[in-house]
Amino acid sequence: MHKYYTITELTREFGVSTRTLRFYEDEGLIHPERRGRTRLFKASDRHLIGEILRGRRLGFTIAEIREIIDIYKGPPGEIGQLELMMQRVAEKRDQLNQKRKDIEETLSELDNVDEACLARLAELRVGS
Amino acid sequence: MHKYYTITELTREFGVSTRTLRFYEDEGLIHPERRGRTRLFKASDRHLIGEILRGRRLGFTIAEIREIIDIYKGPPGEIGQLELMMQRVAEKRDQLNQKRKDIEETLSELDNVDEACLARLAELRVGS
DNA sequence: CAGAAAATTGACTTTTACGTAAAAGTCATT
DNA sequence: AATGACTTTTACGTAAAAGTCAATTTTCTG
Numbered sequence: 265m266h267k268y269y270t271i272t273e274l275t276r277e278f279g280v281s282t283r284t285l286r287f288y289e290d291e292g293l294i295h296p297e298r299r300g301r302t303r304l305f306k307a308s309d310r311h312l313i314g315e316i317l318r319g320r321r322l323g324f325t326i327a328e329i330r331e332i333i334d335i336y337k338g339p340p341g342e343i344g345q346l347e348l349m350m351q352r353v354a355e356k357r358d359q360l361n362q363k364r365k366d367i368e369e370t371l372s373e374l375d376n377v378d379e380a381c382l383a384r385l386a387e388l389r390v391g392s
Numbered sequence: 393m394h395k396y397y398t399i400t401e402l403t404r405e406f407g408v409s410t411r412t413l414r415f416y417e418d419e420g421l422i423h424p425e426r427r428g429r430t431r432l433f434k435a436s437d438r439h440l441i442g443e444i445l446r447g448r449r450l451g452f453t454i455a456e457i458r459e460i461i462d463i464y465k466g467p468p469g470e471i472g473q474l475e476l477m478m479q480r481v482a483e484k485r486d487q488l489n490q491k492r493k494d495i496e497e498t499l500s501e502l503d504n505v506d507e508a509c510l511a512r513l514a515e516l517r518v519g520s
Numbered sequence: 521c522a523g524a525a526a527a528t529t530g531a532c533t534t535t536t537a538c539g540t541a542a543a544a545g546t547c548a549t550t
Numbered sequence: 551a552a553t554g555a556c557t558t559t560t561a562c563g564t565a566a567a568a569g570t571c572a573a574t575t576t577t578c579t580g
Binding site for chain 2: 349362380
Binding site for chain 4: 280281283284287291300301302320325326327
């Protein structure tokens with residue numbers, strides 16, 4: 265039961281252009297099958313595109329996204345490789361924690377602005 | 393008690409180039425004073441640079457960072473303006489919540505990878 | 521099987537966010 | 551007065567990440 269997706273189905277679903285998906289293929293991030301010259305995307309490709317775009321929303325570059333994808337590809341066999349991989353995981357985790365902290369800070373400042381707006385509105389309604 | 397910062401003091405503190413800070417000035421994000429032609433940065437400028445770079449780490453464009461900064465500039469007086477501002481705050485909050493969700497998902501996948509690595513390492517040590 | 525609709529490649533363009541180099545001006549020390 | 555560390559403006563350059571356009575296939579549909 266292989267359901268294949270066409271490129272435009274996916275562009276519609278994810279809100280990106282065909283050019284973008286082809287670009288990701290050129291960059292080696294995805295490897296859709298071919299029937300003739302036409303690309304056929306499987307569920308796993310679709311899933312991967314989701315992860316790529318998630319990385320993009322977080323401001324990661326293509327190179328960084330590639331690193332993350334490589335990590336997902338599953339643990340290798342050899343001990344040295346495993347330790348290196350765990351180190352890379354730790355680095356990515358640090359980056360993400362930094363971003364999360366940045367988000368919390370920004371959100372809390374937005375909260376302040378919001379409260380200030382509400383307070384000012386209340387004043388205006390009473391008729392300061 | 394005006395302590396001024398020079399441009400290179402700030403580049404060192406924040407790990408950016410002078411070009412970057414001048415660029416942010418060109419873009420109207422910061423407005424350092426001048427003594428002659430030389431820029432003098434105050435504590436408030438320094439603080440603002442911190443917020444700009446925080447936005448940058450989160451993958452916001454200069455235009456988006458400008459929007460956020462404009463929001464911080466404090467609530468305006470008029471009712472219509474206030475409502476518009478609260479709307480913009482809500483939009484930014486949505487963006488940030490999306491990013492936070494993206495982060496949580498990515499972190500949890502990294503956790504899986506990490507566990508898989510640990511499991512594999514344990515196997516290897518026992519001697520599979 | 522024709523014709524429309526969709527997909528392909530390739531080349532060129534655009535936008536963003538700075539980098540870099542040139543040519544001076546500023547300032548504190550020696 | 552000279553050195554050295556900074557700083558300025560102006561201007562052109564560049565890498566990343568697509569967008570756009572044109573010319574062809576390919577595939578789907580009636």
